[in-house]
Amino acid sequence: MRSLPQESPTLAEPAPPTEHLDEVDRRIVLATQSGLPLTARPYHAVAEQLGIGAEEVMARMARMLERGVIRRIGAVPNHYALGYRANGMTVWDVADTAVDSLGERVGALPFVSHCYRRPRRPPVWPYNLFAMVHGRDEAEVEAYVRQIAELLGAACRGSDILYSRGILKKTGLRLRDTREPLEA
Amino acid sequence: MPHGPYEPSTPAILDETDRRIINALQGGLPIAEQPFRVYAESLDLPEGRLLERLRRLLAERVLTRFGPLYNADRMGGVNVLAAMAVAEDDYEQVAATVNAQPEIAHNYRREHHLNMWFVAAADSPEAVEAAFRRIEAAAGLPVYRFPKEREYYVELRLTA
Numbered sequence: 219m220r221s222l223p224q225e226s227p228t229l230a231e232p233a234p235p236t237e238h239l240d241e242v243d244r245r246i247v248l249a250t251q252s253g254l255p256l257t258a259r260p261y262h263a264v265a266e267q268l269g270i271g272a273e274e275v276m277a278r279m280a281r282m283l284e285r286g287v288i289r290r291i292g293a294v295p296n297h298y299a300l301g302y303r304a305n306g307m308t309v310w311d312v313a314d315t316a317v318d319s320l321g322e323r324v325g326a327l328p329f330v331s332h333c334y335r336r337p338r339r340p341p342v343w344p345y346n347l348f349a350m351v352h353g354r355d356e357a358e359v360e361a362y363v364r365q366i367a368e369l370l371g372a373a374c375r376g377s378d379i380l381y382s383r384g385i386l387k388k389t390g391l392r393l394r395d396t397r398e399p400l401e402a
Numbered sequence: 403m404p405h406g407p408y409e410p411s412t413p414a415i416l417d418e419t420d421r422r423i424i425n426a427l428q429g430g431l432p433i434a435e436q437p438f439r440v441y442a443e444s445l446d447l448p449e450g451r452l453l454e455r456l457r458r459l460l461a462e463r464v465l466t467r468f469g470p471l472y473n474a475d476r477m478g479g480v481n482v483l484a485a486m487a488v489a490e491d492d493y494e495q496v497a498a499t500v501n502a503q504p505e506i507a508h509n510y511r512r513e514h515h516l517n518m519w520f521v522a523a524a525d526s527p528e529a530v531e532a533a534f535r536r537i538e539a540a541a542g543l544p545v546y547r548f549p550k551e552r553e554y555y556v557e558l559r560l561t562a
Contacts, residue, residue, distance in 0.1 A: 237476050247472060254469035256457050258436055258449060272435070279470065280433045287476045289556065290429035293456070294467040300424070300561075301413035307512065307519070318552065325555025333554040336483065339546045343485075343516065348548075378514065386509035387501040387520070 237285045242270065243278055250279075254291070302352045305382040306359040308366060309345035311338070316373040317347055323369055324349050329362045344376060356381065414464045419447065423455055424464070425561060429471075474523055475553075481507065481523035482530050483548040485516040486541065493518070499540045505533035516546065 239247065245268055255263040261279070265272040282288045297305060312320055317335055324347065325333035332350040349366060353359040363379060416424070422445055431437050442449040459465045474481050488496045493511075500509055500520055509520035522530045534545045 239477055247477065250469050251472055252469070253460075253467045254431075256453050256460070256468060258438065258453065260437065261433065262435070276433045276435075282470075282472075283433065285476070286473055288470045289473050291431040291433070291470045292429040292468070293424060293427045293459075293465045294471065295424055295428070296463055296466045299414040299462075299464040300416075303413075321552065321554040330555060332556050334550040335552040335554070336548040336550055339548070342487070343546060343548075380512040380514045380516075380519070382510050383513055384511040386497045386511055386518070387506060388508050 237282075237287050239282075239287065242274070243282065243287075246275060246278055246282075297352055301354050304353045304356045304359045306351045306353070306356070306363070307380040307382075308349045308351050308359075308363055309378050309380065310347040310349070310366070310370060310374050311344045311376040312347045312370060313373045313375070314346070320370055320373060321347055324366055327362075327365065327369075329353070330366075345378065351379075414462060416464065419445075420455065420459060420464070423447075423452065424459070427456075427468075479523055479525055480527050480530050481521055482527075482534075483519065483521050483550070484534060484545045485512075485520075485548065486518045486537075486543050486545055487516050488518050488541070488543065492541075496541045496543070500537055503533045503536060505530060 246264065249264050249268055254260040257263050259272075261276050262272040265275040268275070279288065279291075283291070297303075321333060321335055324330055327349075329351055330349045331352060332348070334348045335346055336348055338344055338346050351359050351362045351366075353362060359379065359381075363377070367374065367377065423441075426441055426445060432440060436449070438449050438452055442452045445452065447455075456465070456468055460468055486496065486500075496518065497509065497511075500506055500518065503522070505522040505524045507521045507523045509518065511517060512519050522533045524530045524533065534547065538545050
């Protein structure tokens with residue numbers, strides 16, 4: 219057994235702006251987070267399943283969409299099935315004074331799907347800007363990386379690309395049903 | 403819900419209609435009584451055929467899901483990215499330990515000294531931290547936490 223680290227880098231996730239979801243909202247989330255029924259009237263099917271009115275389901279979902287609780291509604295493709303075999307987490311050490319303005323610009327590039335600022339963990343990890351790039355092959359990802367490097371210019375002191383070599387688990391971020399069972 | 407391994411596989415065989423559907427439907431489904439109708443019209447496809455195609459794309463796992471994409475951060479949940487440096491000989495065992503924690507939503511092997519990257523999601527920062535501590539205790543390795551400090555962009559749209 220290896221020795222445990224003396225202390226773990228503690229996380230202090232700043233409280234994200236949250237939106238209050240009441241019990242009915244939560245039931246809608248639980249009923250739809252794995253997907254909508256693929257029928258002509260999917261919101262009516264959800265309403266029927268939950269025993270509430272379709273108008274209410276639609277109004278509440280519209281409200282969640284408006285408040286950003288729902289990012290979007292539609293198809294979530296499997297990258298690999300579409301031929302996007304190269305999935306690179308590109309990471310960058312960007313000067314703290316410039317990272318926010320540059321992060322916004324990197325995030326706006328059409329081939330960047332996610333872009334975040336995260337803490338460095340010296341000495342093992344010097345990078346503070348993370349941009350996920352998907353390409354059909356590594357050459358395509360690397361061409362995109364050159365565009366990001368150009369945009370960052372002198373504010374960037376180092377970078378790396380971490381390619382995905384396999385999905386070990388993927389259940390998605392789920393709201394867990396921690397409440398008492400719904401009435402039948 | 404489709405289940406099974408998500409290992410990189412050969413690309414699916416898609417016809418032109420499949421591609422048009424995937425490209426058109428990655429967001430923006432209206433919240434309306436018959437939300438597919440407007441797409442059926444613009445794709446020039448009967449609504450029943452469009453739904454049939456979507457069901458097939460889901461069954462073949464060309465789509466991993468069809469529906470609302472919720473923003474976990476806005477539902478009062480917490481999710482944190484973390485990574486470990488795992489020796490090859492121990493990799494499988496450590497992956498099993500990590501994956502066994504119910505808080506772990508994703509876990510990817512990546513090519514780097516830090517070669518295992520995972521996301522823990524729970525209702526509170528304490529529950530996420532507890533999952534990381536259980537992993538550290540079981541694996542005897544440090545878990546490096548990378549909570550997001552700022553989100554610049556999140557939007558995954560792929561062209562079929």
